[in-house]
Amino acid sequence: MNVEQARAWITAIATTVEAEAETLTRLDSAIGDGDHGANLKRGFAAVRAALEGFEAHTVGDVLTKTGATLISKVGGASGPLYGSAFRAMGKALASPDVTTEQLGDALDAGLAAIRKLGGAQPGDKTMVDAWLPAVAAYRKKGPRAAAAAAEEGAKATTELRARKGRASYLGERSIGHQDPGATSTALIFRALA
């Protein structure tokens, strides 16, 4: 991945988040407070604006800028979680061109940032349930496999009982609804494929 490809990835995320904002909000209305789609849409629109005219020398510059913008524009839980993930990825990629293996390491660093900040374990019905299988698939078979694994991970959250985030207040009633955070993570990996 080079700097231009990094920009293209972020732009693709912004486009898919915009297109799927209503779906994310609908999922969030079922078990959260119904703002996930609107928040991410607002956040990535701000990222798009921030990257325009931004001089990036490394892949990391693009991702760090993305993360910082998400933290300062989104709020809620998704702002700090995705923001920290992109910043952690950015820190790990300090060159104009990065190898597939380096990007795999960076995705892992992003996952670690999300887990450290949110304290979620696999199976808690959060974005970790999509991000974790996606990183593993990326390392073995590349971006397309990662996108499929993230999608599958997101779908599998439907049967889980939420133990983190706002959905956890619902207890048993959270079962039967796909997690909005895991769903937006799947969009991020879809944009990478």
Added chain:
Amino acid sequence: MKKFINDPGDVVAQALRGLAAAHPELRVDPENQLVVRADAPVRGKVGIVSGGGSGHEPLHGGFVGPGMLDAACAGEVFTSPVPDAILAATRAVDGGAGVLHIVKNYTGDVLNFEMAAELAGDDDITVETVLVDDDVAVQDSTWTAGRRGTGATVIVEKVTGALAEERASLKDVAAIGRTVNERSGSFAVALTAATTPAAGRPGFDLPDDEMEVGVGIHGEPGRRRAPLAPAADVAALMVDAILEAKPATGTAIVLLNGLGGTPLLELYLLYGEVAALLESRDVRIGRSLVGNYVTSLDMAGASLTICHADDEILRLWDAWVRTPGLRRGV
């Protein structure tokens, strides 16, 4: 959806412009979505900052003023504010005695306030945090995000604000805030869901003959659904749930809070039932407050908060305060 709005994406900043117009005694920054006490920072006084998603008015911006909050950060509707805004508020109210953050226990609020407190530390501003988690409808275990912060937030803000006004230390102000939180329990019942301007439709469907029991303040559904019951039964349900989780007798501060869409007629009716029940349970109502203080947009429903108070808490609760949403002794 029928609402007085111009653009669903710009509701919060426009509402803050209105707040500024109505209350020239406050300093309002619609860009950063901050409400600050006009004379901040007050030299030598602990600064008190709270904030959270918008849609809970008068919480928090309506409680900014002498005797209560020094600043409030307004996030987007039902979305916690960002660290930059919280840091800006913290800087604006630091009078050299440190700053207290009052944070309701929601994942987003906790994360953003934590980040802001770290950034404030880089500026050499000492920050203490009081986490409000009074909602007894949520199981407090490692299997959930922990109890939510709801109605007790108003009592924590009032009591810490009064103590800070007396120039108490940051440690003492934080300590009384934590004590109020530990002694408080809340429980809410909703009759309709809230409609956020961005979503444009109610957060959940609730048939005419059902109610959501143990609901939160963000329109998130409650723990369970139940058939709609008479006010006396709803009162009993709330009182039992709170006293079971926070058993105590003696003097209490009782807040019967409307969630935004319930008229005062019904709130007073419900409060009458609550008051009778508490008397029968040997809880003496020392002070009471009935009205819309921690709302959830247009949600019909009510939350009950019982704070088992001591003399010091009662004294600080009674202290003078001058804010748009609460005013006493001035």
